[in-house]
Amino acid sequence: MTGRPTARQAGPAPAPPDPWLLDGPAARRRGAGAGRPSGTRAALPAAVFFDRDGTLIADVPYNGDPDLVAPLPTAREAVAAVRALGIPVGVVSNQSGVARGLLTRRHVEAVRARVEELLGPFAVWAVCPHGPDDGCGCRKPAPGLVHAACGRLGVRPDRTVLIGDIAADLGAARAAGARGILVPTPQTRPEETAGAPESAPDLLTAVRQALAAGRNGAER
Template sequence: MANRIPRAVLFDRDGTLIRDVPYNGDPSLVEPMPTAAEALAELRARGIRIGVVTNQSGIARGLLSSEEVDAVNARVDRLLGPFDVWRVCPHGVDDGCTCRKPAPGMLRAACEALAISPEEAVMIGDIGADMAAATAAGMRGVLVPTAVTRPHEIAAAAHVASDVMAAVRLVLAEGGADAAA
């Protein structure tokens, strides 16, 4: 499939757009990742829509409330937004839902909300589950490794970038990220 500029870019929240604070329910702890604001500004300048798709199993585990997750998301939106779509999976690992990454449900739902097909979007995330969800949804993916990214996830990723801005440049570049297999 030929490369093309995406109509939308979906981002993982924790570890990709903001520093990962496990089970964070405190908006004051939200800190953007280096280059995230610059990358989002570049996409907006090009008229590319932006979404966030985030697993929040702390809700299912009783470690966070939906209201706390909403407050953290609102802080992310104030610092880095506005975002065109948000999708949150509140389920636990064993709940069997179709939305929790690596399942493609959230990504497909975000694309549906944006009135585009998954093939017109790219997923940028920091772990293998983000890349697996992108592949399962039929979209391209770019991995931005952090300290929690496992070596085998990096090795398995079709496209790896050093930071969020590098990932955005990759998907915007002529001859950038190939379509997911």
């Protein structure tokens, strides 16, 4: 018999696809576990997350070549300043080149490895490999990458900071309940800079703002 399927026949809707968590045991041992501030450190964030392309490293569209990885100015100093306080650092990155057939997980992992060679280990990498129409909850400005990274580290989103270079990064932070700081680049649209609740001229300054005594704890 033909006809329209009933709700019972249709079955449940498929679950949205999940993000990739690329961190390995070595990265977790070296980067995580110290970032739950208490006492006099209660004002510090529990974790600091960075966008990858255009924030930590030069934005090469759909890059899967580790030889093209180039840290942006002050990136090394910025990440080191967070680690020096025992706060976990992580990366949250949209990589739609996977969905577009331009990248594989192997490419993304190779770039991750090169970034860590240059900038040191990160406690977690949360990557969205989906396209804009895939129906995921992790592609920034959705909050899924922040939630996934926080879940891996065992921290509350509202105790974290996300630093990025476009409005989607700030949107993901806002949707997750995290604090967002914009570091504009020449590719950042003027309206994105104008609309940012908080911004900094470079990554090291953004980290200093994120770590400023009393700011994070007083507002949460």
